Amino acid sequence: MAAVQTxxxxxxxxxxxxxxxxxxxxxxVAESRIRTGVVNVSxxxxxxxxxxxxFEPGAVSDLRRALDEIAPANDNYAHNARWDDHNGYxxxxxxxxxxxxxxxxxxxxxxxxxxxxxxxxxxxxxxxEREITVTVMGE
Amino acid sequence: MAAVQTxxxxxxxxxxxxxxxxxxxxxxVAESRIRTGVVNVSxxxxxxxxxxxxFEPGAVSDLRRALDEIAPANDNYAHNARWDDHNGYxxxxxxxxxxxxxxxxxxxxxxxxxxxxxxxxxxxxxxxEREITVTVMGE
Amino acid sequence: MAAVQTxxxxxxxxxxxxxxxxxxxxxxVAESRIRTGVVNVSxxxxxxxxxxxxFEPGAVSDLRRALDEIAPANDNYAHNARWDDHNGYxxxxxxxxxxxxxxxxxxxxxxxxxxxxxxxxxxxxxxxEREITVTVMGE
Numbered sequence: 001m002a003a004v005q006t007x008x009x010x011x012x013x014x015x016x017x018x019x020x021x022x023x024x025x026x027x028x029v030a031e032s033r034i035r036t037g038v039v040n041v042s043x044x045x046x047x048x049x050x051x052x053x054x055f056e057p058g059a060v061s062d063l064r065r066a067l068d069e070i071a072p073a074n075d076n077y078a079h080n081a082r083w084d085d086h087n088g089y090x091x092x093x094x095x096x097x098x099x100x101x102x103x104x105x106x107x108x109x110x111x112x113x114x115x116x117x118x119x120x121x122x123x124x125x126x127x128x129e130r131e132i133t134v135t136v137m138g139e
Numbered sequence: 140m141a142a143v144q145t146x147x148x149x150x151x152x153x154x155x156x157x158x159x160x161x162x163x164x165x166x167x168v169a170e171s172r173i174r175t176g177v178v179n180v181s182x183x184x185x186x187x188x189x190x191x192x193x194f195e196p197g198a199v200s201d202l203r204r205a206l207d208e209i210a211p212a213n214d215n216y217a218h219n220a221r222w223d224d225h226n227g228y229x230x231x232x233x234x235x236x237x238x239x240x241x242x243x244x245x246x247x248x249x250x251x252x253x254x255x256x257x258x259x260x261x262x263x264x265x266x267x268e269r270e271i272t273v274t275v276m277g278e
Numbered sequence: 279m280a281a282v283q284t285x286x287x288x289x290x291x292x293x294x295x296x297x298x299x300x301x302x303x304x305x306x307v308a309e310s311r312i313r314t315g316v317v318n319v320s321x322x323x324x325x326x327x328x329x330x331x332x333f334e335p336g337a338v339s340d341l342r343r344a345l346d347e348i349a350p351a352n353d354n355y356a357h358n359a360r361w362d363d364h365n366g367y368x369x370x371x372x373x374x375x376x377x378x379x380x381x382x383x384x385x386x387x388x389x390x391x392x393x394x395x396x397x398x399x400x401x402x403x404x405x406x407e408r409e410i411t412v413t414v415m416g417e
Contacts, residue, residue: 001140001276001279003315003416005384037142038179038241038274040316042382045391046332053234054185058218062231065217066210071344078343079336092340095331099394100380102239102316104181104272106144111272113184116238133382133389135316137276137279137415138142140279140415176281177318177380177413192373193324197357201370204356205349241378243320243411245283250411252323255377276415277281 004032005135012122012130015073016064020055021132022110022117028134029110037138039110042100044131047090047124049097055117063121067093073125090123097121105138143171144274151261151269154212155203159194160271161249161256167273168249176277178249181239183270186229186263188236194256202260206232212264229262236260244277282310283413290400290408293351294342298333299410300388300395306412307388315416317388320378322409325368325402327375333395341399345371351403368401375399383416 006028010019021041029039043050053059070093077088101118104111112118122128145167149158160180168178182189192198209232216227240257243250251257261267284306288297299319307317321328331337348371355366379396382389390396400406 001142001417003279005314005382007384036144036274038276040380040382042380042389044389044394046330046337046394051234052185052238054218054230056218056221058216058221059185059227059230059234061217062227063234066231066235070209070348077336078339079332079334082334082336088337088340091332091337092344095329095337095341095397096344096375097235098237098376098379099330101237102179102181102241102380104144104179104239104274106146106272111181111183116183116185119234133384135314135382135416137316138274139140140281175283175413177415190373191324191377193357193369195357195360197355197360198324198366198369198373200356201366202373205370205374209348236374237376240376241318241320241380243283243318243378243413245285245411250320250322255322255324258373277413278279 001139003137007133010130012128014124014126017122018060019120020117021120025118025134026110029105029136032136034105034136034138035108037105038102039105040102040135042133043120047087047094049094049121050101052116052118054115087125093123140278142276146272149269151267153263153265156261157199158259159256160259164257164273165249168244168275171275173275173277174247176244177241178244179241179274181272182259186226186233188233188260189240191255191257193254226264232262279417281415285411288408290406292402292404295400296338297398298395299398303396303412304388307383307414310414312414312416313386315383316380317383318380318413320411321398325365325372327372327399328379330394330396332393365403371401
């Protein structure tokens with residue numbers, strides 16, 4: 001058994017920018033030499049989410065539209081009123097979706113569906129430099 | 140420490156069919172001989188979700204009704220327009236809920252509440268054969 | 279590699295009471311002596327959720343308001359009709375959000391953002407004594 005952890009950074013544009021992390025995670029899993037286990041992909045912060053989707057412009061735009069309905073950017077948020085802030089919607093979306101996800105590692109590879117990609121959703125209202133931690137554990 | 144991984148398949152009916160995976164996962168945990176650790180339950184694909192619920196017809200029907208409101212099957216999805224597809228709602232539901240969940244293993248058993256069952260939600264609009272990967276890690 | 283598991287209990291007030299678990303989890307991670315790995319935080323039951331948020335009264339109140347819209351406490355739930363129960367909304371919220379979350383352990387510490395705290399959301403309609411299991415795995 002081993003635990004191999006890698007941290008990398010990605011630049012986002014803000015405003016529900018959605019980035020595909022799959023290639024990066026696949027390489028980290030391959031380089032870990034772990035054959036059987038689980039990989040945890042975690043974004044640092046309270047205004048982002050990690051999940052999977054079919055990473056094509058249609059499905060991504062459907063996700064953004066749904067989030068605009070569930071947690072509209074310009075609603076009246078108590079967080080904004082209290083701190084003179086503008087990203088109350090971003091905190092809400094992050095709490096609802098979660099900032100990390102875990103997937104199987106099988107035969108030395110990340111096990112995802114053909115149309116399933118790991119994405120970072122940047123909810124903050126400005127460009128951010130994000131820290132992503134990938135931890136592969138297994139044997 | 141060990142990592143024990145088992146993959147099995149289940150047939151679904153499509154259209155937010157909800158299946159109880161708890162018995163299967165309990166057996167895999169017991170057979171792993173791991174006493175203390177975590178079990179990850181992961182469904183392969185981008186039109187399904189894994190979560191827990193009290194698995195009784197009322198709560199399951201409440202979940203299906205809520206998802207029909209959050210991501211209606213017959214809304215106008217950019218995914219459908221782009222690919223002449225019909226399952227844009229399924230991709231959206233999967234991205235919002237996630238395709239995997241992890242639970243404690245304590246004293247050699249899966250640690251869930253009495254009224255808490257692990258479910259697979261099949262969002263695709265047709266019957267599917269689904270691959271579920273259960274990874275038990277611990278000692 | 280090691281797996282270190284600790285269970286503790288917290289008293290909640292019910293009705294979407296939100297509690298900050300971060301300090302407790304940080305101490306358990308530090309005491310585990312694990313330097314590199316993942317920590318899983320899991321709540322037992324089907325009427326609670328575990329996630330992260332900026333734990334300040336504004337963001338917490340925004341989350342509660344959003345959940346009141348997504349799954350109102352006094353809607354007509356099939357779960358309530360079937361079991362003469364009152365917490366159908368609580369089961370729904372728990373299934374949508376999930377009862378566990380996992381985070382990186384780096385350099386012997388829980389790796390969270392400055393404004394990111396781990397919370398327990400108590401959805402049941404009465405005070406509860408909740409069991410939280412924290413499992414640290416790594417090396």
